[in-house]
Amino acid sequence: MRTSIATVSLSGSLTEKLTAASRAGFDGVEIFENDLLASPLSPREIRARCADLGLSVDLYQPMRDIEAVPDDEFGRNLRRARHKFELMRELGADTVLVCSSVSPLAIDDDGLAAEQLSRLAALAQDFGIRVAYEALAWGRHVSTYDHAWRIVEAAGHPALGTCLDSFHILSRGSDPKGIEDIPGAKIFFLQLADAPLLAMDVLQWSRHYRCFPGQGGFDVAGLVGHVLRTGYDGPLSLEVFNDVFRQAEAGPTAVDAHRSLLVLQEAVGVGELPAPVVPTGVAFAELVTPDAEPVSALLGALGFARTARHRSKPVDLWEQGEARILVNTGPAARRDGTGLAAIGLESPDPRAAARRAEALLAPVLPRRRAPEDAPLDAVAAPDGTELFFCATGRDPELPDWRADFAEVPHEPGSAAARIDHLALVQPWHQYDEAALFHRSVLGLHAQESVDVADPYGLLRSRAVTNADGSVRIALGVGAAPADDTLHAQHIALAVEDVVAAARAFRAAGGGLLPIPANYHDDLAARYEFADGELETYRGLGILYDRDAGGVFRHCYTRTVGRVFFELVERDPGYRGYGAQNAPVRLAAQHAGRPAR
Amino acid sequence: MRTSIATVSLSGSLTEKLTAASRAGFDGVEIFENDLLASPLSPREIRARCADLGLSVDLYQPMRDIEAVPDDEFGRNLRRARHKFELMRELGADTVLVCSSVSPLAIDDDGLAAEQLSRLAALAQDFGIRVAYEALAWGRHVSTYDHAWRIVEAAGHPALGTCLDSFHILSRGSDPKGIEDIPGAKIFFLQLADAPLLAMDVLQWSRHYRCFPGQGGFDVAGLVGHVLRTGYDGPLSLEVFNDVFRQAEAGPTAVDAHRSLLVLQEAVGVGELPAPVVPTGVAFAELVTPDAEPVSALLGALGFARTARHRSKPVDLWEQGEARILVNTGPAARRDGTGLAAIGLESPDPRAAARRAEALLAPVLPRRRAPEDAPLDAVAAPDGTELFFCATGRDPELPDWRADFAEVPHEPGSAAARIDHLALVQPWHQYDEAALFHRSVLGLHAQESVDVADPYGLLRSRAVTNADGSVRIALGVGAAPADDTLHAQHIALAVEDVVAAARAFRAAGGGLLPIPANYHDDLAARYEFADGELETYRGLGILYDRDAGGVFRHCYTRTVGRVFFELVERDPGYRGYGAQNAPVRLAAQHAGRPAR
Secondary structure, three states: OOEEEEEEHHOOHHHHHHHHHHHHHOOOOEEOOOHHHOOOOOOOHHHHHHHHHHEEEEEEEEOOOOOOOOOOHHHHHHHHHHHHHHHHHHOOOOOOEEEEEOOOOOHHHHHHEEEHHHHHHHHHHHHHOOEEEOOOOOOOOOOHHHHHHHHHHOOOOOOEEEEOOOHHHHOOOOOOOHHHHHHHHHHHHHEEEEEOOOOOOOHHHHHOOEEEEOOOOOOOHHHHHHHHHHHOOOEEOOOOOOOHHHHHHHHHHHHHHHHHHHHHHOOOOOOOOOOOOOOOOEEEEEOOOHHHHHHHHHHHOOOOOOEEEEOOOOOEEEEEEEEEEEEEOOOHOOOOOEEEEEEEEEOOOHHHHHHHHHHHHOOOOOOOOOOOOOOOEEEEEOOEEEEEEEEOOOOOOOOOOOHEEEEOOOOOOOOOEEEEEEEEEHHHHHHHHHHHHOOOOOOEOOOOOOOEEEEEEEEEEEEEOOOOOOEEEEEEEOOOOOHHOOOOEEEEEOOOOHHHHHHHHHHOOEEOOOOOOHHHHHHHOOOOOOOOHHHHHHOOOOOOEOOOOEEEEEEOOOOOOOOOEEEEEEOOEEEEEOOOHHHHHHHHHHHHHOOO | OEEEEHHHHHHHHHHHHHHHHHHOOOEEEEEOOHHHHHOOOOOHHHHHHHHHOOOEEEEEEEEOOOOOOOHHHHHHHHHHHHHHHHHHHHHHHOEEEEEOOOOOOOOOOOHHHHHHHHHHHHHHHHHOOOEEEEOOOOOOOOHHHHHHHHHHHHHHOOEEEEEHHHHHHHHHOOOOOOOOHOOHHHHEEEEEEEEOOOOEEEHHHHHHHHHHOOOOOEEEHHHHHHHHHOOOOEEEEOOOOOOHHHHHHHHHHHHHHHHHHHHHHHOOOOOOOOOOOOOOEEEEEEOOOEEEHHHHHHHHOOOOEEEEEEEOEEEEEEEOOEEEEEEEOOOHOOOOOOOOEEEEEOOHHHHHHHHHHHHHOOOOOOOOOOOOOOEEEEEEEEOEEEEEEEEOOOOOOOOOHHEEEOOOOOOOOOOOOOOEEEEEEEHHHHHHHHHHHHHHHHHHOOOOOOOEOOEEEEHHHHHHHEOOOOOOEEEEEEEOHHHHHHHOOEEEEEOHEEEEEEHHHHHHOOEOOOOHHHHHHHHHHHHOOOOOHHHHHHHHEEEEEOOOEEEEEEEEEEEOOOEEEEEEEEOOOOOOOOOOHHHHHHHHHOOOOOOO
16 A cells, blocks of 8 residues: 655654655655745645655645634635645645644534535635545544544535544544445545553643554554455555654654554555564674673673684674673774674574565665675664574574684583573664564564663663563663663573572672662562571672562673673563662662762 | 652752752652662661751651551561661651552451551551551542541551642642641641643653642642641652653752742742842843854844943943843853853842842852942853843942943944843753743743744743733743754844834845745735735745734844844734744754754
8 A cells, every 4th residue: 555654743854854754665745734834945846856756745734623613714714725725736735634623613513514614625626636524533523533424424525535543533432443334435535643542631642642553552453454444545644743753863763654554554464574583582692892801701700601703703602501692893893882782583584584674674784794604684673783583503404603603612601591681772762663663573572661760760661572582672761862871781691590690600700780788678578588598689689579470580790881781580480570670770880880 | 847858859869869959958858768779878877868968857658558458468568567667767767658558459448447557557656657648649449638537537546647748639639628627736747749730640640740839730839728727837848750850960950849849838928038029121131152243243233233341341232222232252151152141130129139039049140240340139040041130220229230331432223122032942851940930039920831843853932921021031942851952042122113124134234034935825825914015024034923912023033153033023912922933933943054
């Protein structure tokens, strides 16, 4: 289906918005009136710019409070409409949106509304324009889609149809099934937005908190299904008012937006995406660092052994049980200090996984490979993390990344761990986008978002996982742009016995994050422990959580650059990540830093 | 009255919070449990730190879901309480807050609640601790203050009283008058918070959007009046959960917080603040600039004449009618480029105005004066703008700032303007604080806040004015911290005839901000104009607005540094600032800048 986006959904000048929409693959745009008014380009120039960019101008919405008003007022509205229809002819837009009136002048008279809309449609028709009438959720007398449709039906004008908007319909809790009673040919336009499920004033909700389909809590796909069953064949068009998107760069937002429509089309059975290939494990995590020494010391103390070195690049492989860490000291590492740069995901079909990612607009990474390297498929996540699709030693038909490495002499690792989860810091404005990316591209399941109180602001965190928990990625974000660099990424290692692992780490010279005594005093008030158990935790800085499914014990290493490690011992039934201990961890990390 | 603040209201580590509260003048603190748990200081050390800072520890709230639970659960709760009471003895806190239960285990049985609270109070009494029971607005069975009080009354234990919280009472729309039925001695604590009037889920509203009294929409003073009439003599304590305050620097937030309590006490008649002295006009606006030339050229083109020079400092006075601009090229100007640094306000009693400002915690500015300078009273606003209280040529008894200036030869100014309004950019996290400051310190009235769509994010703006509109200050803020430097301050000059003024400005070589033709095309659709009128506006970049009170015509100069001028012609009945034209102006200003 054709895809479109309202320019109000993107940040920047009109030309920046158009460029971003085109590059992201949209077929058309709705031009928001304020964007046109503020543009130095004339309507004709905007039309030409759109044509150059391969965009149609699918909708314009220059008028408010048109219908069901006293006659003299309607006369002024028609006068205004004529101006706008002339403009639309220049702009090359053939559909005008008319939202139900919110004016105190509006009269509760469907007959009058129908008659005036009919007159408006007659004028529009002279300009080759169609009028799409839409119920605003907070319309004064018309606030539901079926009411708007009854008025359109009563008017009976060929140039008058209805526009459906998923936000206005779903925010009111209207049953979208009735959409199927509208003839598809009379649905002139379909605007789509999702929103988080907030119990708040609908106008504020609509103006500030809309998001792209799949990022919120509405069943947008269900609604679109009803619309498609009417025979509607117009565009799927995004109209999203969102305070964060207004500030974010238009380019990435447009990509996220278009991805949401691709996923939506898949959900309603009209897209042609390669099927998801859910990863089955973590093959490796890759750290980049300008200085291998502190990282090597940390890995060594954690029980990793350096087992191999890349044949042509300055990359070491460290292993411990099933956990593998690559340490890359190549040129890419020089810029940002030590960080978590890439994740290898075990994939049942690496090629197919990459094809789906590419179809969902993930940048495919060029591999600057040596001739003998294994041809690994990799894409970039929205936060820049590189995702490699791997088949580690599973199938002689598939390339194994380890073939690029030459074993080096080493002692066997001293412990057996695997990667429990990885925690990535997302750009401030891409929290919901990141979850949608990981869900749609990787086929992971997104858990609930949780707020975590950092001493210097609230953080949010949401985990995406596969069904058996062998892939768990926690996506975290600060409360404001400045926090992007405030918080560290981390790698959590699942161990059999966290007490033993912590002791071994410390004995090997590793530094554990000190946890305040007050925290363990509180544990004593909350739980009963075996003799000495709490003292053990206290001595090692082990934190403790418990839910209906079991117990979670964990501790943290000191931070190197922007990365630290966590040691976790997880009862199989425990589903969380110790979020309730995170404020104590964050405060301890801040306390260990130079003064702010 | 004694003032207190919950540590959760401030950003940072516990010791940062305590220091900020003490410096801002609070008498005590409520220690939030998470702050204690995350602190490396033991409870005894925290007590000592508080004592050093002159702070009492007025409240601790370590327990949830205590009452009306099955007996075995209550046994665990008592066990936990004993731990916490021991801690409180170390901490030197003698009042514990118990919020009504939100647990699914809680039983709807007031008798059971009273009996268990009584048992808890008996245990507390052994430790010299009082229990203050408070109804959470979202409590499972107890959600109103009168219900909580009935349970306390039924329990009848001397160590059990109630805690009132303005948010929980006013967010539910409860009538606070019934507070007067509670004996003051049984009100063990009073927590205060305001909040913007949002129609949203009360839990989310409470956790993220509380603000200090006077910053929101609740009648907190009215509630406090009821409480004081009971004879309550405990502290006024702020407990504010706010996402923005969590990120803002603790020092300024604590000052804003304490100011809000001073204003609140004045409102309920228990404070001793000097009375407000409302300014009666704008004496001058002061620009600082490292390079006087572009500013001088701009002022000259606007019709200002350089009339005088400061006797001892590199400051020029420019005049035009009643409008006076100081241009300061002194050392302070070197850092930030050209900006609006100070405002002179005509004050009926400058000394008294300064005394009130100082009593309300505005920093009094030291004047590095030459011996002969007039002793001007001045304070700093939260955004750093210097506010001078002036008596320009009004009273021979009062110092006149112009005496510091020596006239220089000049032609008379070519036009007659006055300052219509000044627009200041506020730090991101101080929007509500700025309004409260200007209201309370200067006695100005705050108008409604409006959202303005900038191409790169939403801005908010709110004007503070005196009754006759001779002082109008628009306080603007961006949507995120990064926007602080994105938007310019401006000085709006009221002129008799904006068309003539714009033409004269241009004829004198001044550069007007170009406004897109699309904007004027839209005016043609919305209004009918006399022949040629619209073409005149189009040619000069004049914008047009109209409300029930009249018409507003305005245009803008190009920006110099971070400052531009606006020329405005305002019908006397028009109360606004052309906010609906602001998006076009902002887009035009962005378009005139180097690419982002």
